[in-house]
Amino acid sequence: MTRRKKVAHPYIPNSAPRVKAEMLREIGVRDVEELYADIPESLRFRGKMNLPEPLSSEYELRRHVEGILAKNKTCQEYLNFLGGGCWQHYVPAVCDEINRRAEFLTAYGGEPYEDHGRFQALFEYASMMGELVDMDVVNVPTYDWAQAASTSLRMATRITGRKQVLLARTVGPDRLSVIRNYCRPDIEVVLIDYHLETGQMNLDDLKDKLSAQTAAVYFENPSYLGFIEPQGEEIAALAHEEGALCVVGVDPTSLGVLAPPSAYGADIICGELQPLGIHMQYGGGLAGFIATRDEERFVAEYPSRLFGIAPTVVEGEYGFGDVFFERTSFAQRERGKEFVGTATALWGITAGVYLALLGPDGMRELGQGILQRSQYARRRLSEIRGLRAPVFRGAHFKEFVVDFTAAGRTVAEVNRALLDRGIFGGKDLSAEFPELGECALYCVTEVHTKADIDRLAEALEDCVR
Amino acid sequence: MSTKLRRFHQARWDEPIIYELSTEGERGLLVSQVEEEIEKAVGDGLSEIPESMRRERPPNLPELSQAQVLRHYLRLSQETLGADLNVDIGQGTCTMKYSPKINEQLATSPKVAELHPLQDEGTVQGILEILYKMDLFLREISGLDQFSFQPGGGAQALLAIASIIRAYHRDRGEAHRDEIITTVFSHPSDAAAAAVAGFKVITLYPDEDGYPDIEALKEAVSERTAGLMITNPEDTGIFNPRIAEFTRIVHEAGGLCSYDQANANGILGITRAKEAGFDLCFFNLHKTFSSPHGCGGPSTGALGVTKELAKYLPVPLVEFDGGKYRLNYDRPHSIGKVRSFYGVVPVVLRSYAWVMSLGAEGLREVAEIAVLNNNYLLKKVLEIPGASAPYAPGKHRVEQVRYSFEGLAEETGVGTEDVQRRMFDFGVHYWTSHHPWVVPEPFTLEPTESYSKAELDEYIAILRQVVKEAYTDPEKVKNAPYNSVVHKIDHAALDDPSQWAVTWRAYLKKVKGR
Numbered sequence: 010m011t012r013r014k015k016v017a018h019p020y021i022p023n024s025a026p027r028v029k030a031e032m033l034r035e036i037g038v039r040d041v042e043e044l045y046a047d048i049p050e051s052l053r054f055r056g057k058m059n060l061p062e063p064l065s066s067e068y069e070l071r072r073h074v075e076g077i078l079a080k081n082k083t084c085q086e087y088l089n090f091l092g093g094g095c096w097q098h099y100v101p102a103v104c105d106e107i108n109r110r111a112e113f114l115t116a117y118g119g120e121p122y123e124d125h126g127r128f129q130a131l132f133e134y135a136s137m138m139g140e141l142v143d144m145d146v147v148n149v150p151t152y153d154w155a156q157a158a159s160t161s162l163r164m165a166t167r168i169t170g171r172k173q174v175l176l177a178r179t180v181g182p183d184r185l186s187v188i189r190n191y192c193r194p195d196i197e198v199v200l201i202d203y204h205l206e207t208g209q210m211n212l213d214d215l216k217d218k219l220s221a222q223t224a225a226v227y228f229e230n231p232s233y234l235g236f237i238e239p240q241g242e243e244i245a246a247l248a249h250e251e252g253a254l255c256v257v258g259v260d261p262t263s264l265g266v267l268a269p270p271s272a273y274g275a276d277i278i279c280g281e282l283q284p285l286g287i288h289m290q291y292g293g294g295l296a297g298f299i300a301t302r303d304e305e306r307f308v309a310e311y312p313s314r315l316f317g318i319a320p321t322v323v324e325g326e327y328g329f330g331d332v333f334f335e336r337t338s339f340a341q342r343e344r345g346k347e348f349v350g351t352a353t354a355l356w357g358i359t360a361g362v363y364l365a366l367l368g369p370d371g372m373r374e375l376g377q378g379i380l381q382r383s384q385y386a387r388r389r390l391s392e393i394r395g396l397r398a399p400v401f402r403g404a405h406f407k408e409f410v411v412d413f414t415a416a417g418r419t420v421a422e423v424n425r426a427l428l429d430r431g432i433f434g435g436k437d438l439s440a441e442f443p444e445l446g447e448c449a450l451y452c453v454t455e456v457h458t459k460a461d462i463d464r465l466a467e468a469l470e471d472c473v474r
Numbered sequence: 475m476s477t478k479l480r481r482f483h484q485a486r487w488d489e490p491i492i493y494e495l496s497t498e499g500e501r502g503l504l505v506s507q508v509e510e511e512i513e514k515a516v517g518d519g520l521s522e523i524p525e526s527m528r529r530e531r532p533p534n535l536p537e538l539s540q541a542q543v544l545r546h547y548l549r550l551s552q553e554t555l556g557a558d559l560n561v562d563i564g565q566g567t568c569t570m571k572y573s574p575k576i577n578e579q580l581a582t583s584p585k586v587a588e589l590h591p592l593q594d595e596g597t598v599q600g601i602l603e604i605l606y607k608m609d610l611f612l613r614e615i616s617g618l619d620q621f622s623f624q625p626g627g628g629a630q631a632l633l634a635i636a637s638i639i640r641a642y643h644r645d646r647g648e649a650h651r652d653e654i655i656t657t658v659f660s661h662p663s664d665a666a667a668a669a670v671a672g673f674k675v676i677t678l679y680p681d682e683d684g685y686p687d688i689e690a691l692k693e694a695v696s697e698r699t700a701g702l703m704i705t706n707p708e709d710t711g712i713f714n715p716r717i718a719e720f721t722r723i724v725h726e727a728g729g730l731c732s733y734d735q736a737n738a739n740g741i742l743g744i745t746r747a748k749e750a751g752f753d754l755c756f757f758n759l760h761k762t763f764s765s766p767h768g769c770g771g772p773s774t775g776a777l778g779v780t781k782e783l784a785k786y787l788p789v790p791l792v793e794f795d796g797g798k799y800r801l802n803y804d805r806p807h808s809i810g811k812v813r814s815f816y817g818v819v820p821v822v823l824r825s826y827a828w829v830m831s832l833g834a835e836g837l838r839e840v841a842e843i844a845v846l847n848n849n850y851l852l853k854k855v856l857e858i859p860g861a862s863a864p865y866a867p868g869k870h871r872v873e874q875v876r877y878s879f880e881g882l883a884e885e886t887g888v889g890t891e892d893v894q895r896r897m898f899d900f901g902v903h904y905w906t907s908h909h910p911w912v913v914p915e916p917f918t919l920e921p922t923e924s925y926s927k928a929e930l931d932e933y934i935a936i937l938r939q940v941v942k943e944a945y946t947d948p949e950k951v952k953n954a955p956y957n958s959v960v961h962k963i964d965h966a967a968l969d970d971p972s973q974w975a976v977t978w979r980a981y982l983k984k985v986k987g988r
Binding site: 021043062077099117123131187237265330335344361 | 491492501502509511516517518519520524526527528532535537538540546549551552554555558559562568571572576578583585586588591596597599600601614615617629630632633637640662670671672675713715744745750760766768773789813815816817818821823827829830832835839842846849850853869870894895901902905908923924926929953955959960961964965967968969971974976978981984
């Protein structure tokens with residue numbers, strides 16, 4: 010077979026020789042090279058980039074990429090109990106249908122006329138999230154929970170004019186790393202101890218560290234380690250007494266059954282949208298939200314875009330637009346609030362679709378079903394000799410810590426043995442929380458059946474025997 | 475041959491807010507039920523929760539059946555003008571190119587979608603291979619030495635860059651270097667992210683020819699200079715030929731140089747960060763590298779650095795020992811993390827597939843045709859009355875041009891925002907510019923490589939028509955749009971704290987008095 014001669018690339022219409030020649034003639038140059046005349050020769054790259062030969066047909070490309078991806082084992086093929094910041098939930102078909110629509114998928118930064126639907130979908134997303142957290146203002150989503158928490162804390166420092174934030178020591182380490190980098194230049198990050206028996210915040214330590222320098226107290230509920238922090242009201246009250254704000258990170262799948270942080274005094278709520286109808290995508294499905302009350306001093310400090318409803322010249326027609334755009338870096342560059350840019354709008358739309366599909370009853374059933382499964386899993390695992398589950402006394406949501414120390418096994422050993430049985434065991438916490446010993450974070454959601462949980466329990470029994 | 479104008483009308487469903495479609499008792503999805511045995515074993519699950527932590531009232535979410543949810547959102551999608559549907563050259567700086575459908579299918583396959591980021595490395599060798607190889611590709615394209623895909627967009631990449639610059643100077647005992655220099659035609663995020671990272675920002679303005687002012691740069695550098703964060707070509711589409719001098723001046727002052735290559739579409743294979751003397755750069759994979767823009771993300775700002783700075787990159791990095799890919803967290807000098815896990819992996823996958831479909835010559839052809847299209851468009855726009863392309867008269871531009879309708883505004887009273895709204899009546903986008911408007915009455919067109927000559931001609935024909943109307947019937951343009959989804963919006967409420975409403979509940983309280 011003869012190799013194909015050079016042809017126009019399917020993605021590049023004007024590489025067709027005749028049209029290219031016509032356009033060059035129109036511009037008045039002989040060669041495209043002339044269009045680069047302003048780039049000095051010393052800056053020209055005259056070598057050949059060492060890239061693979063292109064796959065010249067779509068079929069070859071598919072074969073090639075699918076061949077690489079075939080090396081992955083997915084959470085559909087293996088039974089998965091990993092959580093810790095990205096969680097396996099059921100993704101309704103309609104969520105995928107909507108976020109794969111070409112109109113949404115390939116739109117970008119149009120105005121609220123020709124992109125009216127994008128504005129409305131994100132306004133509705135914010136409206137539904139607002140109900141879930143019981144707040145009046147929700148942003149167009151940012152990159153992830155870690156960024157949402159980082160920005161919430163920076164907002165708090167601007168609102169209070171103070172430069173120190175207090176964080177529960179049980180904050181997710183990934184998020185803590187992002188927060189630390191984001192705060193590094195001018196904000197002091199101080200960790201508050203927790204009680205080893207319950208995981209809950211040590212209020213004495215909080216009282217010691219709270220001062221007139223404190224801008225915010227931040228904790229997560231349910232926490233990274235799975236337990237529910239029941240002292241929200243006390244923590245918020247202590248923060249407020251010192252003139253600090255209370256910032257709470259939350260998993261929205263819990264809010265059909267758990268009180269929203271606004272009910273116990275949170276001033277700023279942030280969290281992760283991925284569990285709301287977005288595939289895990291190896292961590293690529295994350296998206297962060299921020300919510301506050303509708304007070305100017307809060308709204309003025311959002312860096313994100315906020316889409317609001319506005320009248321048009323036609324009576325009764327809904328229009329949309331940017332609320333208080335002047336606060337953003339788009340309007341003010343470095344004088345704007347932090348920065349705003351492309352982040353995760355499509356996942357915001359998707360989370361809205363998810364909330365609309367589930368409704369109030371669906372969110373309650375989801376939360377309740379997770380609680381029941383997770384409690385069942387804890388019970389099953391705690392029956393295994395040498396295992397302690399949960400490590401923390403008290404209520405949990407979908408995650409819980411399992412201690413393997415008494416079984417004389419490391420988490421790494423257990424997870425290798427589980428992997429051989431087609432199971433992804435819980436996240437190894439021994440490096441992140443060495444004080445807990447050989448512990449792992451297990452996650453159980455509505456995707457797990459009784460049979461799945463029993464299979465895990467039997468496999469673990471086998472592994473630690 | 476004159477181009478025929480479409481008798482366009484966008485979908486106008488007059489679609490209610492989803493709360494207005496709610497009917498008590500309807501359900502859109504049933505959640506998987508718990509087995510009886512579980513319920514018998516643990517009860518209702520709720521009793522464990524302390525009473526103070528239980529939700530008292532159910533969240534006020536709308537109640538709709540499934541097809542009704544679907545229909546509502548499909549209508550909203552039709553009221554959104556995706557790049558797949560229009561000659562999307564009006565959103566300049568955004569690189570609205572074709573996002574190949576095959577890449578969508580690959581990126582949404584369960585082999586990517588159903589991976590948990592903490593899975594054992596042995597079970598994710600495929601996706602790690604993609605991340606590793608895409609890093610190698612970008613090293614070739616930029617000339618720099620190592621990339622991280624962790625930043626979830628250009629602005630986050632800039633934050634990471636500013637963080638690396640900060641760490642570099644701190645490690646050298648030069649923490650006093652607290653100034654970042656940028657230019658007004660670089661993206662606002664260059665300035666804003668630097669400020670978040672703790673730097674004072676110095677902004678250079680263009681000289682008479684439209685180039686960043688090199689004399690101003692010489693004035694600006696000092697022992698406090700931490701770095702330069704700059705775009706080239708800038709939003710004007712003018713390539714700064716003295717860029718190597720810029721980086722030399724900053725290096726001599728002890729600073730680092732970062733190249734904002736969010737949009738590198740006109741220079742792939744033509745000129746690189748390395749040869750111009752840059753230490754850091756980033757590419758927006760949702761721009762130049764074809765991943766779709768998703769209404770504003772998910773996205774990736776692929777961050778590249780020289781060998782000397784590689785130790786500062788966010789953790790973890792993907793490594794390959796010849797047999798196995800692994801994630802290396804053991805990097806003590808790293809700035810830490812800027813985003814959870816490893817970045818927006820499906821975006822990287824799409825970009826990988828895109829590069830694989832083009833190869834080195836194909837990438838260069840992308841750049842060349844993008845530049846050809848842009849200069850063709852430039853010639854055609856300059857033939858339109860009232861339009862101009864400030865700076866560098868008679869020169870060619872790279873991938874985009876920031877035009878001005880100052881002449882049109884003076885002659886007709888019709889400004890660029892009026893033109894913008896009227897353009898929507900013909901089914902195309904039209905973007906003005908970020909602020910401040912250094913170019914008066916600006917608009918920015920970027921035709922990329924994806925549009926045919928006939929499509930470019932169509933866009934020009936629309937622009938001509940709107941300008942013709944501006945001269946003959948200016949009120950028509952000023953009161954536009956007519957055939958878009960909605961009519962002219964009154965923005966006053968959006969800046970008034972007593973009226974703005976970011977959620978439906980706020981709207982009901984504040985505007986409807988409920």
